Amino acid sequence: MSKEKTYVEDVDRSLYDFRYDESDKDFYKVESGLTPEIVEQISEEKNDPDWMRELRLKSLEIFNEKGMGQWGPPIDGLDMNNIVTYVRPKTKMSANWEDVPKDIKDTFERLGIPQAERKSLAGVGAQYDSELVYHNVRKEVAEQGVVYTDIESALHGPYADLIKDHFMHLITPHDHKFAALHGAVWSGGSFVYVPKGVSVEIPLQSYFRLNAPGAGQFEHTLIIVDEGADLHFIEGCSAPKYNVANLHAGAVELFVGKNARLRYSTIENWSKNMYNLNTKRAKIEEGGKMEWVSGSFGSHVSYLYPMTILNGEGAQMEYTGITFAGKGQNLDTGMKVVHNAPHTTSVVSAKSISKDGGISTYRSSVVVNNKAKGAKSSVSCASLMLDDISRSDTIPAMDVRTQDADVGHEAKIGRISDEAVFYLMSRGISEEDARAMIVSGFADNVSKELPLEYAVEMNNLIRLEMKGTIG
Amino acid sequence: MSDPLLKVRQLTVNVEDKEILHQVDLDIAKGETHVLMGPNGAGKSTLGYALMGNPRYEVTGGSVAFDGADLLDESADQRARSGLFLSFQNPLEVPGITLGNFIRNAVEQRTGERVRLWNFRKQLEKECEILDMDPSYVDRDLNVGFSGGEKKKAEILQLLMLKPKLAILDETDSGLDVDAVRTVSKGVEEYQKQQDGALLIITHNTGILSSLKVDYTHVLVSGQIVGGGDASLVDEINRDGYEKYEARAKAAE
Numbered sequence: 001m002s003k004e005k006t007y008v009e010d011v012d013r014s015l016y017d018f019r020y021d022e023s024d025k026d027f028y029k030v031e032s033g034l035t036p037e038i039v040e041q042i043s044e045e046k047n048d049p050d051w052m053r054e055l056r057l058k059s060l061e062i063f064n065e066k067g068m069g070q071w072g073p074p075i076d077g078l079d080m081n082n083i084v085t086y087v088r089p090k091t092k093m094s095a096n097w098e099d100v101p102k103d104i105k106d107t108f109e110r111l112g113i114p115q116a117e118r119k120s121l122a123g124v125g126a127q128y129d130s131e132l133v134y135h136n137v138r139k140e141v142a143e144q145g146v147v148y149t150d151i152e153s154a155l156h157g158p159y160a161d162l163i164k165d166h167f168m169h170l171i172t173p174h175d176h177k178f179a180a181l182h183g184a185v186w187s188g189g190s191f192v193y194v195p196k197g198v199s200v201e202i203p204l205q206s207y208f209r210l211n212a213p214g215a216g217q218f219e220h221t222l223i224i225v226d227e228g229a230d231l232h233f234i235e236g237c238s239a240p241k242y243n244v245a246n247l248h249a250g251a252v253e254l255f256v257g258k259n260a261r262l263r264y265s266t267i268e269n270w271s272k273n274m275y276n277l278n279t280k281r282a283k284i285e286e287g288g289k290m291e292w293v294s295g296s297f298g299s300h301v302s303y304l305y306p307m308t309i310l311n312g313e314g315a316q317m318e319y320t321g322i323t324f325a326g327k328g329q330n331l332d333t334g335m336k337v338v339h340n341a342p343h344t345t346s347v348v349s350a351k352s353i354s355k356d357g358g359i360s361t362y363r364s365s366v367v368v369n370n371k372a373k374g375a376k377s378s379v380s381c382a383s384l385m386l387d388d389i390s391r392s393d394t395i396p397a398m399d400v401r402t403q404d405a406d407v408g409h410e411a412k413i414g415r416i417s418d419e420a421v422f423y424l425m426s427r428g429i430s431e432e433d434a435r436a437m438i439v440s441g442f443a444d445n446v447s448k449e450l451p452l453e454y455a456v457e458m459n460n461l462i463r464l465e466m467k468g469t470i471g
Numbered sequence: 472m473s474d475p476l477l478k479v480r481q482l483t484v485n486v487e488d489k490e491i492l493h494q495v496d497l498d499i500a501k502g503e504t505h506v507l508m509g510p511n512g513a514g515k516s517t518l519g520y521a522l523m524g525n526p527r528y529e530v531t532g533g534s535v536a537f538d539g540a541d542l543l544d545e546s547a548d549q550r551a552r553s554g555l556f557l558s559f560q561n562p563l564e565v566p567g568i569t570l571g572n573f574i575r576n577a578v579e580q581r582t583g584e585r586v587r588l589w590n591f592r593k594q595l596e597k598e599c600e601i602l603d604m605d606p607s608y609v610d611r612d613l614n615v616g617f618s619g620g621e622k623k624k625a626e627i628l629q630l631l632m633l634k635p636k637l638a639i640l641d642e643t644d645s646g647l648d649v650d651a652v653r654t655v656s657k658g659v660e661e662y663q664k665q666q667d668g669a670l671l672i673i674t675h676n677t678g679i680l681s682s683l684k685v686d687y688t689h690v691l692v693s694g695q696i697v698g699g700g701d702a703s704l705v706d707e708i709n710r711d712g713y714e715k716y717e718a719r720a721k722a723a724e
Contacts, residue, residue: 422525423563427573427629428551428580437576441567441612 029087032214034080036060039184042086046152046187051164059173059183066177073301073330073359078275083247085185087129087212095136104128107209123148125206127219130187141200147193148204151220154191163191166222170253170281170309178249178277178303182218186251189219194229194260203232203265203451208250210237210270216247223264227257227285234265234451238298245300247275254282256290258312263291267454269461270298272328277303286312286341293449294321296333297461305363307336310344310372317346322446325358325390326465334363334395339372339405348379351446353439355386355465361393366407368400375405382412384442386435436466475500476538476669477522477637483532484514484521491517492694494533499637502667504683506674506705509691510713515673516560518691519639523557524550538636552581554636558626558643564614570625571595571609574632581633598631601661603654620651627658637669638662644679652678659683677705692720 028045030038039060043053068075094100100108108126123137125148132150141148147159154163173183190206210217225231237248248270256262262282270276276299282290292306308317317337325331337346352360362381383392394411416438424434440447440462447455477499484492491514499505509515521528522535524547535542542550565573574595575586599606602624614622623643630638640659644652660682662668672679685702690713697719698704 417563418527420563420565422523422527422547423559424565424573425547426523426525426551426557426559427577427633428548429577430548430580431546433576434548437568437573438565441565444567 029084029212029215032082032084034060034063034083034085034181034184038085042185042187045086045088047156049155049160049164052155052167055168055173056184056186059180062173063177063180063184066180069176069303071363072303072332073361075275075277075301077300078245078247080181082214082244084212084215085218086187087215088131089128089133094134097134097136100126100134104133107211108134108207123204125150125190125204127188127206127208127217129210129212129215130217132188132190135190137204144198144200145195146198146200147191149191151189151191151222159191159193162193162224163222166224166253166255167220168251168253170255170283171251171279175279179251179279182220182249182251182279185216186218186220188217189221189250190223192221192223192225192231192233194223194225194231196226196257197228198226199230200232203234205234205236208235208237208248210246210248210274214244214246216249218248219250221250221252223253223262224255225257225260225262225288228259229257230261232263232265234267234454236266236454237268237270244273245275246271246273247277248299249277250279252278252280252306254280254290256282256284256288256315258285259287260285261289261291263293264306265293265450265454267295267450267458268298272298272300272326274299275301277301280304280306281309282307282317283309283311284315284317287314288312289316290318292317292319292321292335293446294319294333295446295450295454295458295461296321296323296331297458297465299331300329302331302333304331304333305336305365307338308346309338309340310346310375311340313341314343315341316344319346319348319350320446320449321350322443323350323352323360323362324462324465325352325354325360327356327358330359330361332361332363334361336365337367337377339366339368339375339377341372343374344372345376346378348377348381349445350379350381351442352381352383352392353386353442354383354390354392357389357391359391359393361395362411363395365397365399366409367398368402368405368407370401373402373404375402375407377405377407379409380411382442383414384439385413385415386439432466436463439466474536474539476503477671478536479522479533480535481533482518482521482530482535484517485529485531486517486527490531490694492521495691495694495696497689497696499669499671501636502663502669503686504663504670504672506672506680506685506688506702507691508674508688508705508708510717513691514694515691516641517694519557519641519671519673522550522639523547523555548580551577551633551635556630556633556635556638558623558630558638558640560641560643560645562614562622562626564612564616566612566615568613569610570613570628573613574609574629577629578632581635595628595632598628598658598661601631602628602658604628619646620648623647623651623655624658627655627662630662631658631665634662634666635668636666637671639671639673640679641673642675643672644674644676649678652676653681655679656682677709680705690716692716693724695720695723697723
């Protein structure tokens, strides 16, 4: 049997890898490393209110005191003294696409962002390095009273107090070292407010692009969905590949009001030199519903466990996620849910794929407090290993403090079945396509949850990752 | 006479370093229907898998020509594209791909042309009707949660859509009730008529053969073909069993 022996070191990321010469003098960036002076400088640059400046400096103190987390994959490759925490693109934010500088515009054009906005989005924010360069929301959505803007402007507008009351209240700088780091140097991100009873029919989207080598991205996303309101928010991330470590330590704080619903979808495709240490947390009130949809493909190391606090009676959470770890990737993903009220429910379906020595770990924590009578939680995770050198682990923790709860966990770890590959091949499908088909099929429940163009992007990513895996 | 469609010479096959098939010869001409019988463990499925190119079945000797080309040089997908088909005894479940999309993909590979959706859909529905199969199966994941009978019908549906030159049916009738066997047999007959398609039917029963005209019957015992004849041999074996042939196989060792 003639077989092509190919091995592709890294997938063809040409779509994501293009970059412009960044030696431009117009660029403003702070020195690498972290000192109170640098934090003051960022604060000055951003014209922070006093409370924010204090929060930053306090966070820096906490960062310096806190040790590294003692779980998860090693992050020795990350030297904070080499990370540039703030890189301002050479432009001001604009609500007019035409005003965005050509190179940045081209970058986003190639990623399909403006096209997607025209087609199927209610609003778009695009962040380039540390700052939003573009933010726009459809007129009819704005007329419903929906606010979608960058946090910096919101801090000086009519929602300043609302932000002050929520910003880093759900994720505090005390949570862990990188939450503290985030508090000190955060920049960019989005603020969304959906008023009572308003349903946003089409999704809002933020796209994060980290272009500068050796830089960190620390965007903050704050979303408040008021009583009875409904929103779908999509976040996409990418970066070109450099030989130095980049760091992403964003924070996402989500507040879902009584009987409100929020769906938060992420397709993350950071380049494989990225340390993705992101923190996401949601608090759900009575009868509210949180839906997480998550696809993690990129980064060198990820720590990502979106957390949901089901705080009101009958609050619900659904999590659907997939993680794909290839060569040189160690992705530690999962979720955490706290049942804090009666009759709260959580349903988790987590999948992972590992190949070429990639390590994928599912780590989760389900906490049911004694107040949460009649709570239900069901967790199912499945992993697929594509070869003998890859690794997949499942580390679920459960802490149930009431008799009156129904908590279940199931885990399946499998390999791609040679018989299934042969079956597909016996119908004329090539080995490579057969494998890609099985892997896409495995990921199907996630792509079904995504808007069409993201599902297509995810399937393309799988296809790219599967190329040249036959040898 | 021109070369037969399938020409197997001295085929020897190992599974996990154990020789299962010993120097098998077999000729099947275009449009012919052959039946392969034999006791359990004789190597019937091994022959099917080896012809289709399952990498677990290692060919250690002999040659196979299919439609004039050397089959053993080709991977399973190439064999399928050149017109060979195997109906699996235990079709595999593949979540996340619908039966319809899978067949469409396979047809495109087989023909090298893009399928026109409307016509494709019409044809699928027509073939489903022949097989007494609810068309909703087409939108379900490939074999996932199908009953044994539905899995076999789905195999024959693929046969009808892919239009191969030679189809190997590996106990397609096993585990089916009388009605289902009749339906499947009707589907196979349809393939025979439409395509002038050749068949190698591995079976223990006469049910599936009821509406088919059988040209040859082969008896495989202990990895060797030890007998052959016309259609009447099927009845004879069902009456008398394999005793006579087992003795022959012993003698040949």
